[in-house]
Amino acid sequence: MDYDQQGLGELLEESQDLHADAMRSQPELLAEATELGQQPNREGTDRDEATTFAERRRSLAAPVMAGTGLGLGLAIAGLAAGAASAASATDVQILQTQQSLENLAIATYGVALTLPFIGGHSANPVVKAFVMKTRSQHQDHDNAFGSLIKSLGGKPQNSPDPVLLKVVNKAKPGLKSAAAVVALALELEDGAAATYVRDAAILKSVTAKKLTASIMGVEAQHAAVLRAVQALLAGGAAGDIALPPPVAALPAAAGKVGFPNPFFPTAAARPLTEGSVR
Amino acid sequence: MSKNEQPNQMELSERELARLTADLDEAHREAYPKMRESALDLGSQLNQTFGRRGFLASAGALIAGGAVLAGAGPAAAAGRRMLSPAAASPVPTDVLVAGLAASLENLAVATYGSALSAAKAGKLGKVPAAIATFAVTAQAQHADHAAAWNSAISAAGYKKITVANPTIAKSVSAAFAKVTNVTGVAELALSLEEAAAATYLEAIGAVTSSQAVEVAATIQPVEMQHAAILNFVLGRYPVPVSFATLAAAAPISDTKGLVFAKA
Incomplete structure (x- = not known):
């Protein structure tokens, strides 16, 4: 296997520096929430717009909820409520669902790290480092969602x-x-990214919208990496999963497998209140 | 594995990868009509509200004054924040944002096109197949993004923005002139992808039309994915931050030189 363990460590260190810079912007963002928490719908709720949007999204509800219609039904009811307080409550429910997705991702990557071929002696070091780093990033997302929910007067979702x-x-x-682990992680990352992409257009709190938008692309990046890894594993080229990668040796299709859609699809988005605190 | 087996492995890998990406066109066909619908909805909304001060006010009176209307002169630069308070423009904010976005996409299409031409002419040395595929695919996706923004602009009653962003194109052209290899192209492409992603991120927090947010929100993650792959190719960690940042966002003053003419 072609990898540079020391180089990987340095890259992760550089990444940590960039991460620290990005994290410094979070207190500012969350500070806005205190003010915005008092007026989460400062432009006023547009009943028609919210209802229309939710209805246009009807066909995009997650398949698992398609049989019950429960999640989207609640979503439409919440979005159509009209009053600012209702919009705030809906925002909190949406954020709680987002936090529930982060909780699940953290737990799942945690389980993955207990497996010998992901976190143990037989693991590809790049895959292991990715799983560890990604889990840490989901923890950051979880913390940010929890702080924002609190500032909006809601109860953080710990499940x-x-x-x-x-x-x-x-x-x-x-x-x-x-x-198998990569396939499961990909399903979770796609679901989270799709949920956040949809939510960015629904949330009324500007701070919630900004925070969600700042995370959705990161989940999409996780998915892109997982797709590339998945393809290389399926192609019997596990040895090419390295950092830096053997670019010259990679198959042509590796250049596009990570980003299969020109517009990020929202079909995998979770129902708005699926993970809200009951 | 013997040397004789190596080509077979690569063939298998290629075949498997091709299978995994075989749904690309189908996914594109499924995704694009939805985005076109959103873009048309956005344009329709902008058209209906054009001229309403309330619309501009609800957008936060965010015009930085950088847009060049047909026949009008450039306004003062607005600093490096995309949206900052300044004098109102007769062009709705969301049209300006859509124009800025379209011009960035056009620039990306042109830059990837220049890179592919340079590669074909042998000016970049040996170009790995995966890199060529990346450039072709990313270029096509940026063209789709530009078309989506221009659908909204047209539906709002304005002429399409078909030029590359003139402000940023100058620096990109200067940088491209110094590029001699694939690494240099990848670095340049990465800066464009990061700028586009950051610009959309800022737009999402600034515009109030849910359709505009929807268009930007479905494109921003794709630009982030392009950036992740480019970082990976350059030997860097592909997901370096937990939160996307605004640092590379193009300011609305970068609409300077774009003509927002009524159709």
Whole structure:
């Protein structure tokens, strides 16, 4: 396997410096929430706009909820409420669902790290480093969502998304290979990114909108890396999962596998209140 | 694995990768009509509200004054923040943002095009197949993004923005002239992707039209994905930060030189 352990450590250190810079902007963002928490809907709720948008999203509800219609029904009810207080409550519910997705991601990557081929002696060091770093980034997201929920007067969500948790628990016995773990992680990252992309257009609190938008692209990046890793594993080229990668040796298709859509699809978005505090 | 087996492995890898990406076109066909619908909705909304002071006020009176209307002179520079208080413009904020976005996408399309031409002419040395595929795919996606923004601009009653952003293009052209290899192209492309992603991130927090947010929100993660792959190719950690930042965002004053003419 071609990798530079020391180089990888240095790259992660550089990444940590960039991360520290980015994190410094979070207190400012969250400080806005105190003020915005008092007026989360400063432009006023547009009943028609909210209802229309929610209805246009009807076809994009997550398949798992399609049979019940429960999540989107609640979402439409919340969005159509009109009053500023209702908009604030809806924002909190949306943020709680987002936090529940982060909780699940943290837990899932944690489980993955207990597996020998992800976090143990037989792990690809780049994959291991990615899983560790990604878990840490989800923890940052979790903290940010929790702080914002508090500032909006809500209760942080400390539990994982209950519906997706069942999916993860069902998948656990089958996590016998790196490919299986990558597939499960990809499902979670795609779901989180899709949820945040949709939510960015729904949230009324400007701070919530900004925070969500600042995270959605990061989840999309996690998904891009996982897709690339998945493809290389499927192609029997696990040895090419290295940093820096052997670019000249990579198959042509590796250049596009990470970003299959010109517009990030929202079909995998979770129902708005799926993970809200009950 | 013997040397004789190596080509077979690569063939298998290529085949598997091709299988995994075989749905690209189908996904594109599915995603694009939805985005076109959003863009048209945005344009329709802008068209209906054009001229309403309330619309501009609800957008936060954010015009920085950098846009050049047909026949009008450039206003003062607005600093490096995208949206800052300044005199109102007759062009709705969301149209300006859409124009800025379209011009950035056009610039990306042109830059990837220049890179591919240079590669074809042998000016970049040996170009790995994966890099060529990346450039072709990213260029096509940026063209889709530009088309989405221009759909909104057209629907709002303005002529499409078909030029590369003139302000940023100057520095990109100067940088491209010094590029001699694939690494240099990747660095330049990364700066464009980061600028686009940061600009959309700022737009999401600034515009109030949910359709405008929707368009920007579905594109920003894709630019971030391009950046991740470029970072990876350059040997850097592909997801360096937990939160996307605004540092590289193009200010609205970068609409200077763009003509927002009524159709």
